[in-house]
Amino acid sequence: MDQLQDLLAQLRQFVAERDWQQFHDPKNLAMLLASEAGELLAEYRWVPSDRADAASRDSEWRARILSEIGDVGIALLLLCERIGADPVAAMRAKLELNRTRYPADAVRGKSDRPALK
Numbered sequence: 001m002d003q004l005q006d007l008l009a010q011l012r013q014f015v016a017e018r019d020w021q022q023f024h025d026p027k028n029l030a031m032l033l034a035s036e037a038g039e040l041l042a043e044y045r046w047v048p049s050d051r052a053d054a055a056s057r058d059s060e061w062r063a064r065i066l067s068e069i070g071d072v073g074i075a076l077l078l079l080c081e082r083i084g085a086d087p088v089a090a091m092r093a094k095l096e097l098n099r100t101r102y103p104a105d106a107v108r109g110k111s112d113r114p115a116l117k
Helices: 003-018 026-044 049-057 059-083 087-101
Strands: none
Touching: 003 059, 026 059, 049 059, 059 087
16 A cells, blocks of 8 residues: 555544544535635744755744644545545646746746636
């Protein structure tokens, strides 16, 4: 069993042991994902961009960031599990789409978003 499948099995068991399936409809899970992403963002709220990498290496700060990343990941996997989506396949499909939307030779070194065709 690969790591993702093992983690999904652990999440299913964790949720079942607490009888939380009843609360895990797609809307609630999407809201959970958004709120957890907001908590991750809050860790960086007042960090200047040129200090974000250093902040991410600070042991105390890093522990909080990794905890929030864990929450975001769990929320995403629970949502995918509920709606029958393969998160890896969804990310691969999005990466391929982004390869066509943002060709490297046209966007290299640019932060602005090119007009979509």
